[in-house]
Amino acid sequence: MQQGYRYALTAPVGQNFDAGFTPELTPIEMLTLGVFGGKYMTDCADEFPTEWFAEAKFSSDRDPALNFFGVDASQPLSVWRAKGWIHPDDPRGWFQWYCRYFLGRRLPGEDKRQIGRWKAMRRHLSQLRRHCEPHNWHCRPRQRQALLQWAYDSRCV
Numbered sequence: 001m002q003q004g005y006r007y008a009l010t011a012p013v014g015q016n017f018d019a020g021f022t023p024e025l026t027p028i029e030m031l032t033l034g035v036f037g038g039k040y041m042t043d044c045a046d047e048f049p050t051e052w053f054a055e056a057k058f059s060s061d062r063d064p065a066l067n068f069f070g071v072d073a074s075q076p077l078s079v080w081r082a083k084g085w086i087h088p089d090d091p092r093g094w095f096q097w098y099c100r101y102f103l104g105r106r107l108p109g110e111d112k113r114q115i116g117r118w119k120a121m122r123r124h125l126s127q128l129r130r131h132c133e134p135h136n137w138h139c140r141p142r143q144r145q146a147l148l149q150w151a152y153d154s155r156c157v
Contacts, residue, residue: 027099072142074146
């Protein structure tokens with residue numbers, strides 16, 4: 001999907017995040033929990049540390065059963081493109097941006113935009129708290145899965 005792309009790592013791995021960006025899950029935790037139906041970054045895994053994938057759940061076809069909450073909470077990449085959510089540097093979307101940001105890549109304008117999108121997902125946490133008993137993983141599983149895919153640990157709500 002992306003060939004020959006290179007970038008500089010200007011921050012230490014997992015550190016020096018924007019003050020307003022406090023993800024609750026690391027990329028390795030997200031991959032281990034099961035996100036995106038196992039069909040995400042399967043063609044570019046070599047770019048990232050091998051330990052990220054030691055317990056990752058992968059599939060050659062998207063399989064919602066691999067998601068932590070066992071439901072499909074993703075929109076196709078075509079929808080993301082149509083809505084203008086995809087930046088040319090990260091053609092796979094938010095998670096690819098987050099993985100590269102976590103490794104230390106910084107793109108100031110794009111970082112600000114993606115962090116703003118991440119913050120916008122927080123409203124779903126409020127909805128879970130308002131409508132679900134604490135730790136009732138059967139309440140709003142799609143919303144919980146979507147939050148996991150944005151590095152919010154919805155298992156704790």
